[in-house]
Amino acid sequence: MKNFSRFTLLSLLFLYLFFGNCIVGNFSSVYAQDDWKQEYSSVCAKTQNAMILTPEELKSYIDRCDKLLALINELEGEQAATEKKVYTKRVKMCRELYQFALEYKEHK
Amino acid sequence: MAPIQKLLSAFIIALTVTVSASAADYSHYLRHIPPAENFGQVVLDNYSHKAGVLPVTFDHWLHRAKFTCRLCHIDIGFAMKAEMTEISAADNMSGYYCGACHDGKRVFDGRNIFGSCAENYTEDKGKRCARCHSSAEAEERKYDYKSFSEKLPKLPGNLIDWEKAESEGKVKLTDFLEGVSFKREPLKAQDDFTIKIRSWDVIFSHRKHTVWNGCELCHPMIFPSTKRGTTKYSMFQIMMKGEYCGVCHTSVAFSVWLCAKCHITLDE
Amino acid sequence: MKKAIFTTTLLFAIIGIAFAQNGVKKKRPLPFDFGRVVINNYSEASHIAPVVFDHWLHRAKFTCRLCHVDIGFAMKAGATDIKARDNINGYYCGTCHDGTRRVFADTLMFSSCKEEFAQKDETCDRCHSSGKNVKKKYDFREFVKGWPRERFGNGVNWEKAEERELIIPYDYIEGVSIKREKLIAQQDFKIAPKVEGMPDIIFSHEKHTLWNGCELCHPEIFTGIKKGLTKYSMLDIYEGKYCGVCHINVAFPLLDCQRCHTEKVQ
Numbered sequence: 035m036k037n038f039s040r041f042t043l044l045s046l047l048f049l050y051l052f053f054g055n056c057i058v059g060n061f062s063s064v065y066a067q068d069d070w071k072q073e074y075s076s077v078c079a080k081t082q083n084a085m086i087l088t089p090e091e092l093k094s095y096i097d098r099c100d101k102l103l104a105l106i107n108e109l110e111g112e113q114a115a116t117e118k119k120v121y122t123k124r125v126k127m128c129r130e131l132y133q134f135a136l137e138y139k140e141h142k
Numbered sequence: 143m144a145p146i147q148k149l150l151s152a153f154i155i156a157l158t159v160t161v162s163a164s165a166a167d168y169s170h171y172l173r174h175i176p177p178a179e180n181f182g183q184v185v186l187d188n189y190s191h192k193a194g195v196l197p198v199t200f201d202h203w204l205h206r207a208k209f210t211c212r213l214c215h216i217d218i219g220f221a222m223k224a225e226m227t228e229i230s231a232a233d234n235m236s237g238y239y240c241g242a243c244h245d246g247k248r249v250f251d252g253r254n255i256f257g258s259c260a261e262n263y264t265e266d267k268g269k270r271c272a273r274c275h276s277s278a279e280a281e282e283r284k285y286d287y288k289s290f291s292e293k294l295p296k297l298p299g300n301l302i303d304w305e306k307a308e309s310e311g312k313v314k315l316t317d318f319l320e321g322v323s324f325k326r327e328p329l330k331a332q333d334d335f336t337i338k339i340r341s342w343d344v345i346f347s348h349r350k351h352t353v354w355n356g357c358e359l360c361h362p363m364i365f366p367s368t369k370r371g372t373t374k375y376s377m378f379q380i381m382m383k384g385e386y387c388g389v390c391h392t393s394v395a396f397s398v399w400l401c402a403k404c405h406i407t408l409d410e
Numbered sequence: 411m412k413k414a415i416f417t418t419t420l421l422f423a424i425i426g427i428a429f430a431q432n433g434v435k436k437k438r439p440l441p442f443d444f445g446r447v448v449i450n451n452y453s454e455a456s457h458i459a460p461v462v463f464d465h466w467l468h469r470a471k472f473t474c475r476l477c478h479v480d481i482g483f484a485m486k487a488g489a490t491d492i493k494a495r496d497n498i499n500g501y502y503c504g505t506c507h508d509g510t511r512r513v514f515a516d517t518l519m520f521s522s523c524k525e526e527f528a529q530k531d532e533t534c535d536r537c538h539s540s541g542k543n544v545k546k547k548y549d550f551r552e553f554v555k556g557w558p559r560e561r562f563g564n565g566v567n568w569e570k571a572e573e574r575e576l577i578i579p580y581d582y583i584e585g586v587s588i589k590r591e592k593l594i595a596q597q598d599f600k601i602a603p604k605v606e607g608m609p610d611i612i613f614s615h616e617k618h619t620l621w622n623g624c625e626l627c628h629p630e631i632f633t634g635i636k637k638g639l640t641k642y643s644m645l646d647i648y649e650g651k652y653c654g655v656c657h658i659n660v661a662f663p664l665l666d667c668q669r670c671h672t673e674k675v676q
Contacts, residue, residue, distance in 0.1 A: 075588045081625055082593040116499040119491065123482045127625040134628045138635040216665075217561050222435035236551045238441070238565070324561050326668040330607045358665045362648055363435045369605075375433055385433035 070105055074121065077102065078128035084135040092136040099129035178300035179287035182206070182394040183278060184224045193231070195275045202394050203302060204285055208251075210317045211390075212356035217323045218242045222359075222389055231259035240274070242322050250319075297396060304396075305350070315354070332357075335370065342405045364389055438665075441565035442550035445469070445660045447487045448540055452494070460540040465660050466564050467548055470571075471514075473581045474656075475623040480587045481505050485626075485655055494523035503537070505586050513583060563662045569617070579621075593619060603671065604643060610673035631655050 077098045080087060087095070106121045176183070182202030190197040205214065214220050218239060221227040227239060234241035235258075243250065246257025258274065260267045272282035279286075294313070295306040307313045317323075332352045337344040351360070364386060367373040373386075380388040381398045391398045439446070445465030453460040468477065477483050481502060484490040490502065497504030506513050509521030520533055535544045557576055560567035571577045581587075596615040603611060618627070631652060634640030640652075647654040647664060657664055 079588045079590050081623065082590045084624060086594060113499045116493075116496045116501050119496070120482050120501045123484075124479075127479060127482075127630075130629050131625045134633075134635060141635055219438060219441075219561065219565070221437055223437075226437045228440065232551070233440075236555075321559075324559075327609065327672060330609070332607070357667055359435075361667075362644070362664065364433050366433075366648065367645075373433070379433065389434055 070102060071121075073098065074102060074125060078125065081128050081131050084131055085138070087132075087135065089136055089139050092132050092139070095132045096129055096136065099125050099132065103129070178291075178302075179203075180278065181301055181397075184393075186225055186229065188225050188228050189230055190275060195271060196277070198274045199276065199278050200274070201278055201287070203287060204290065206304065206394075207290075207302075207307075207313045208316060210315045210354050210356075212354065212359060213317055213319065213323060216356050216358050217319070234259040235261070243319065250316075297400065301396065339405075344404045345406050346404075438562075441554075441563070442466070444564050444663075447659075449487055449490075449492065450540070451488055451491055453538060453540075456494070458534060459538040459542050461537045462539045463537070464546075464550075466550060466566075467553070469564075469568065469579075469660075470553070470577045471580060473579045474621050475626060476579075476581055476583065476587065479623050479625050480583070485631075497523040498525060506583070513580070560662070562666045593623070595619065599637065600673070609668075609671040611670045612672050613670070 077095055080091075080095065084092070102125050103122065106118055106125065109117055179201075184200045184202065185197050186200060187197035215222060219227070220239065229239045233239050234244065237245060240258040243255050244258035245255070248255045256270055256273060260270070263271070269282055272280055273284065276282055291300075291302050295303040295310065297303045304313070308315065318325075332348040334348050335346055337346055365373055375386045377398075379385040381392065384392045387404075388398060396403055442464070447463045447465065448460050449463060450460035478485060482490070483502065492502045496502050497507065500508055503522045506519045507522035508519065509524065511519045513519060520536060522537065524533075535542060536547070539546075554564070554566050558567040558570035558574065559565055560570075568577070572579065582589075596619045598615050599613055601611040601613055603609075629635075632640055642652045644664075646652055647657070650658055653670075654664065662669055
């Protein structure tokens, strides 16, 4: 009986952790502490070759930039004010370049 | 008006005139034309006084006879107003400004050009200092206006007629100095054009001006527009404030008081 | 009453005309002054001298792209809105100037805006030097001695200096820059001027992308997606737009017409 209870509790805990972010919303941020910075590095790494990306790729990068911008706007913590200022500009720069390249391709 | 009001008005007007005059340096232009040997003279005293030497007296006529305006004012980078360049001895010794040519090594016209400025003062060096850091009549100066300009064609007031001197081959202007000037593709020679001013038309010698000055000397700072007729200015600005044509023609080039040199129809 | 108003207006007009100055040659910055930027968003309010940033030193060591794209400095003085807190957090100047980074093997970057700095700390003076007689660590004349000369601007031919490897601008800093693929070189192209008689401009797109990346100019400065779509004139450029964003204060100045108008005269 004791074992069964412990097992149940552990299972419930496991299930909660596993699905918790969907149901409760505690883990609402898609990225962990500095993962969004990784995302920024990944998205904006393609600006050198923006002109050879396909319109679909460009659209997806623009989407990812928009999501990043929304997230950056919600940053909290000690460095939040600085990070907001810095990364908003950096991400905007790369997002607008992708937009520029997309418009170029669509009007060709 | 009550006497006190009249007095106040007179005082305010007098104050305005003097403040305006000094602000725009009108006094400079309202002076009589200086004697020919002092025409184009520039006194530079950014740091001389503080360093315990006499300020530099630069007479334009000697360099004017040997180089185009462009070479000094564009390639080397001298400003168009006295003391604006802020030349220091260190600049000269590093090969900037006067030191671009006056470095003690350069040979021009078959002669070695004396070096400008030195680290420490000695009596020997002092003679070299005095070639610039002295009054125009100082005995250390090698050239004097009278003997230099004797054989050159003159304008009224004993001023040198540079155009005539050049066309008669009496002066030959250098426009490019190795190590100082930078090779550029020549720009198309600009055409002369007429500036219509009622019966006092000016035929502006654009071609000659570009030969002497290049383009950069006047454009865009002095004449900002790229379309003829869009920059508006008056004789008041030229003669009294030293703007536009007055930048050169109230201080170094032939004086604005020689009306007929520009307003060519006046002669007819 | 009307007379009084008229007279006063006239007097003001006269004073106004007196002080207004057009059509004169304004002072050209001296070679070591060219590219100088004074930043004073918060300095004076914090009772410290405003920051004087001379471009030439960093220009010799880094590409424009590294600072203006990777780090994110704005293209206009004061527009970045840098605070001491930002520097302490390791952004903007603090990206490199953190007291621990060695961008160049031999030089330890001094720390900017450290919390422990008292007002009198001399390190502050290295940047916060406006109006002060501070002896800077690097002397311009010594720094550019023997470098290929050019007229205007800093008096240095930066391109030739790079060709001769007198300067090797860094384009990537670990932990700061994003690892990017190699840039595809853009083609140089011709721009026809509006004024008849001026030589065509050969725009060095390739060089500009090598130094600046794409984001620095597009779309903020040059919005047109197709060549020829953005219409501008020299007057726009003199006002600091388009080419004028860089070529008035930092890159070779507009005075040097033939640096751009390079097509041979027919």
